[in-house]
Amino acid sequence: MYLNRFVNGEGKYVDDIKFDNMLYMSIVRSPYAHAKIKKVKGGLNSSELKAYYTGMDHAMREPVLAIDEVNYVGQCVAAVFSENRYESEDLLNSVEVDYEPLDAVSSIDDALKKPAIHDGMKDNILDTEDVGNKFNEKDIDYDIKVSDTLFMDRISANPIETRGIIADYKDNVLHIYASSQSIHRLKGGIMKTLNLKDGEIVVHHVDTGGAFGLKALIFPEYIIAAYASMKYKKPVKWIETRSEHLQAAHAGRGVKADITLYAKKDGKINGLDGTVYLDTGAYFTDDDLVDLGNAMHEVTGPYFIENAHLTGKYVLTNKALNGYYRGAGKPEASRIMERMIDLLADKLKMDIADIRIKNATEKPFKSPLGFDINYPTKPLLEAALKHFDYYNLSKKEKLGISLFILDEDTAPGESCRIIVKNGKVTVYFGGDVSGQGHELFVQEMLSEEFKIDKDLISLDYDDTNTLKDGTGTWGSRSAITHGSVLMKTAEIIKNDVIKKFGKYDKDLLLNNEFNEYYYYKIDYNANSVNFNMVSCNVNDMNSIKIYTYYDLGKVLNLKNVLGSIHGGGLQALGEALSETLRYDEDGQLITNNIADAGLLTADKIPQYNIKIVENNSEFPDKAKGIGESTMIGIPSALARSIELQTGKRVTKFPIDDLSLFNKCME
Amino acid sequence: MMVNIKVNGREYKKDIEPRMLLVSFLRDELNLTGTHIGCDTSNCGACTVLMDGKSVKSCTVLAAQANNHEITTIESSDPKLDVIKQSFVEENGLQCGFCTPGMIMQTFYILENSEDADEEYIKKNLRGNLCRCTGYKSIIDSVKKAEERVKGEINVSK
Structure with a gap:
C-alpha cells in the first residue's frame, strides 16, 4: 500500500x-x-x-x-x-x-506591439484559429451589450x-x-x-x-x-x-480574452464574441492546441447561447513554453464566462443566480463553439442554490457563485492489466498515477467485485512492456476511465474463473493464476455539471468559505474525493490570489523560489461546506470526474465575493491587490 | 574531511567534501532516500530532519555542521514516530507522498516540543512545509490525531 x-x-x-x-x-x-x-x-x-x-x-x-x-x-x-x-x-x-x-518580448500585450522575435515572421502571432458561428450583431436580438478584457497570468505547476x-x-x-x-x-x-x-x-x-x-x-x-x-x-x-x-518547466494559464456579450433586458444572452490569446512562450508545443482549444471551445459553458464566435491567437513571447496546468484551458474558459455573466448581471441590476438560471439549459445542447452539454444544467443549479439557501445567505454573506461543466477527458479510453498470483491481486494502469491515491479506489472496487480483503490488492507501476498501450492520467478522467477499465478487466478475470471451474468464488480466484489485459475504449467526453459558491471577508484570509455542490456520479472512494476537493481547493485559492510567475520587461524571471511563486501554506486553508450528489454516469463504474473542478469553479466565485466588498471589478488573476487579506499578499 | 554523524542512533564516520549538504550525506552517502529535496532554497521543507531534536532543513545544513551531532530521519524506528506515521495513514494525510517525510518529521518536532498544540499552533508550525496535493487539511487532522494518541499513551503510562 x-x-x-x-x-x-x-x-x-x-x-x-x-x-x-x-x-x-x-x-x-x-x-x-x-x-x-x-x-x-x-x-x-x-x-x-x-x-x-x-x-x-x-x-x-x-x-x-x-x-x-x-x-x-x-x-x-x-x-x-x-x-x-x-x-x-x-x-x-x-x-x-x-x-x-x-530586445525581448515579455507579455502578450508586449508581443502584439513589438517586432517579431523569430526571423522570418511578420509578427508574434504564431497561429490564428476561428471557432463558432460568425455573426453580425445586427442580425441578433439584443438590448444590451457588455464588453471586458480578462487576464489570467501564468502559473508554474x-x-x-x-x-x-x-x-x-x-x-x-x-x-x-x-x-x-x-x-x-x-x-x-x-x-x-x-x-x-x-x-x-x-x-x-x-x-x-x-x-x-x-x-x-x-x-x-x-x-x-x-x-x-x-x-x-x-x-x-x-x-x-x-x-x-x-x-x-512549461507553464500553464497565460490567457487573455477580449469578450462581448449580447443580451436581452431580462438577462437572456443571445450572443458572445471576442478574441482569446494564449501566451505560448517562445516556441510551439502540442499542448498549445489543447490549452487554447479548451479555453475557446468551453467558454459558453453550461449556458444556452445560440450565437457564439471566438478568434484564438497563439502569441509568441520570450518566455518558457506553455504547458498543461490542472485544468488546461478549462478554468480559463469558465472564468471568462463567469466573470462576464457577473458583469452583465450588474449592468442589468439582476441577481447573479437569477441571470444564471435564465441562461442555464433544460436539455442537452451542443454549443456553437462545439462544446457538448450532455446533461441539463438548470436542475443542478436550482438544486445547489436551494441546498445552500443562497437567496437568504446572500443577504448575510458576500457570495460569489460559479456554475460549470467539467469536461472529463475520457476519450480514447484506458488500459489495465490484472494479475492474480500467489494469492495476491496486482493491478496495472496504462494511465500513470501521479500521486492522487488511485490505489484506494482500486482496493475498494476490487475487494467488492472479487469479494476479497483489500490487503490482498495492490496497484503497481507498469512499464511499456507490461502494458503495450495506455493513455494517461489527466483531465479529471481517472474515476471514469481507470475505474471503468478496472471493472471491465475484473469482469474478464471472473469469467476466466467461471470458465475454468464452472463457478466463481474467492478461493478459486486466489488459489490459481490469472493474467488479463483490456483496453476500454471511450469515444466521447462525459461533461458533468457542477457548482461552487465562495464567501469571504477581504480582511481575513481565514474567513474564506468554499461551498461545493459537485455531481460525482457514483463515489468510488470518499478519501480520494475529499483529497481532490481540499487539495484542489487550496490550489484554486493560490491561483486566484497569489500564484504566478513574474517577469520584468526584459523577460527576466523575477520569481526566484517556490515561496515567491505564491504557493499557499498550511495557515491559509479555507473552510469547506461540501455537498456531493451522486447522479450515476452511464460508464461501467457509474462515476464522473473531479480533478479539475475546484480550479474551474472556485477562483471566479472568489473574485465575485471580493469585488462585492471592494467595489472594484476583478478582471485579472492572480488578484494580487496588496490591500486584500492582510498578510496573505505581502 | 572526516565527519562523525549519528543518524537514527547509529554512528557513521565518513570522509566527505566540506561542501556536502546534509541532505546529500543522508541520501547519497547513507542511502537514506526517505529525506527528499523539493526546492534547494529551504522553502518547501521536504528535506526536514531533526538535528539534536530540532527541526532543520537538511538542504541548507552542511554535513560538516552535523559533525558530532545526532540526526533523526523518517527511517528512524522511534515509537512516537510510528504513532505519527500511523495517524497520517489513517487520516489520508498524504497523496503523492513526496512532502510526507518532511511533514512527519516536522510533526514529530511539534509534538516533542509542545504540551498542547492546538490547531492554530499546528498550522503555524507547518508553514515551512509545502504540500501541493492535500491542501493540508488531512495533514492537520493527522497531526491532531497523532497528538491525541501520544497524549493518551502518556496518560495511560501515568
Whole structure:
C-alpha cells in the first residue's frame, strides 16, 4: 500500500534510484530572454545533438539544445556530465557561451506591439484559429451589450517533486525511468525525436511526486539524457532544481480574452464574441492546441447561447513554453464566462443566480463553439442554490457563485492489466498515477467485485512492456476511465474463473493464476455539471468559505474525493490570489523560489461546506470526474465575493491587490 | 574531511567534501532516500530532519555542521514516530507522498516540543512545509490525531 511505503520513507522516486557508473547531467541554460549565440564551446551542444522534440511537426518547434539563438531565460544550451552530482554542477562553468543580447518580448500585450522575435515572421502571432458561428450583431436580438478584457497570468505547476529522469541504455535497449503521467506518451515522444524503433526503448513508471498536468509532457532535458546515455553507454540521471523548474518547466494559464456579450433586458444572452490569446512562450508545443482549444471551445459553458464566435491567437513571447496546468484551458474558459455573466448581471441590476438560471439549459445542447452539454444544467443549479439557501445567505454573506461543466477527458479510453498470483491481486494502469491515491479506489472496487480483503490488492507501476498501450492520467478522467477499465478487466478475470471451474468464488480466484489485459475504449467526453459558491471577508484570509455542490456520479472512494476537493481547493485559492510567475520587461524571471511563486501554506486553508450528489454516469463504474473542478469553479466565485466588498471589478488573476487579506499578499 | 554523524542512533564516520549538504550525506552517502529535496532554497521543507531534536532543513545544513551531532530521519524506528506515521495513514494525510517525510518529521518536532498544540499552533508550525496535493487539511487532522494518541499513551503510562 502506497500510504505505508510513503510514511516510512520507502517511496522510490526517480532520484532515489541509483545505478552503477551513473552520470549526473547538468544543463547550461540561457541567462537571457532573447539573444544570438555567437559561440558555444564545451559540453554537449547543438553542434552534435541537433533535434526538435514536439509530437507534431511545426515550423516553430523548440530545438532540444539551442541553435544559434536563445529565446527564453532557462533555455537549454549545453549539457555536462559527471559521476558526481556536485561536480556535474561545477562543470557548468567549463562551457563557454558568447551571447549578443536582443530586445525581448515579455507579455502578450508586449508581443502584439513589438517586432517579431523569430526571423522570418511578420509578427508574434504564431497561429490564428476561428471557432463558432460568425455573426453580425445586427442580425441578433439584443438590448444590451457588455464588453471586458480578462487576464489570467501564468502559473508554474510546481509539484513538490520536480521533473526528473534516468536514461539507461544497455543491451541495445534504452530504459527510461521517469516521473510521469503517461509513460506511453513519453515513449512515443522519445522514439520520434531520436528515431528509435519499437523494441529499442522501454519506459518504466516510478513513484511520481505530484504532476498537475506538467508531467504529461515531454521535455528537451529528457531527450538530452536519453541521447547521452546512448552515447556514453552509461545510465544518465537528470534531476531538476527548483530554480530550473521555475525558469524552464512549461507553464500553464497565460490567457487573455477580449469578450462581448449580447443580451436581452431580462438577462437572456443571445450572443458572445471576442478574441482569446494564449501566451505560448517562445516556441510551439502540442499542448498549445489543447490549452487554447479548451479555453475557446468551453467558454459558453453550461449556458444556452445560440450565437457564439471566438478568434484564438497563439502569441509568441520570450518566455518558457506553455504547458498543461490542472485544468488546461478549462478554468480559463469558465472564468471568462463567469466573470462576464457577473458583469452583465450588474449592468442589468439582476441577481447573479437569477441571470444564471435564465441562461442555464433544460436539455442537452451542443454549443456553437462545439462544446457538448450532455446533461441539463438548470436542475443542478436550482438544486445547489436551494441546498445552500443562497437567496437568504446572500443577504448575510458576500457570495460569489460559479456554475460549470467539467469536461472529463475520457476519450480514447484506458488500459489495465490484472494479475492474480500467489494469492495476491496486482493491478496495472496504462494511465500513470501521479500521486492522487488511485490505489484506494482500486482496493475498494476490487475487494467488492472479487469479494476479497483489500490487503490482498495492490496497484503497481507498469512499464511499456507490461502494458503495450495506455493513455494517461489527466483531465479529471481517472474515476471514469481507470475505474471503468478496472471493472471491465475484473469482469474478464471472473469469467476466466467461471470458465475454468464452472463457478466463481474467492478461493478459486486466489488459489490459481490469472493474467488479463483490456483496453476500454471511450469515444466521447462525459461533461458533468457542477457548482461552487465562495464567501469571504477581504480582511481575513481565514474567513474564506468554499461551498461545493459537485455531481460525482457514483463515489468510488470518499478519501480520494475529499483529497481532490481540499487539495484542489487550496490550489484554486493560490491561483486566484497569489500564484504566478513574474517577469520584468526584459523577460527576466523575477520569481526566484517556490515561496515567491505564491504557493499557499498550511495557515491559509479555507473552510469547506461540501455537498456531493451522486447522479450515476452511464460508464461501467457509474462515476464522473473531479480533478479539475475546484480550479474551474472556485477562483471566479472568489473574485465575485471580493469585488462585492471592494467595489472594484476583478478582471485579472492572480488578484494580487496588496490591500486584500492582510498578510496573505505581502 | 572526516565527519562523525549519528543518524537514527547509529554512528557513521565518513570522509566527505566540506561542501556536502546534509541532505546529500543522508541520501547519497547513507542511502537514506526517505529525506527528499523539493526546492534547494529551504522553502518547501521536504528535506526536514531533526538535528539534536530540532527541526532543520537538511538542504541548507552542511554535513560538516552535523559533525558530532545526532540526526533523526523518517527511517528512524522511534515509537512516537510510528504513532505519527500511523495517524497520517489513517487520516489520508498524504497523496503523492513526496512532502510526507518532511511533514512527519516536522510533526514529530511539534509534538516533542509542545504540551498542547492546538490547531492554530499546528498550522503555524507547518508553514515551512509545502504540500501541493492535500491542501493540508488531512495533514492537520493527522497531526491532531497523532497528538491525541501520544497524549493518551502518556496518560495511560501515568
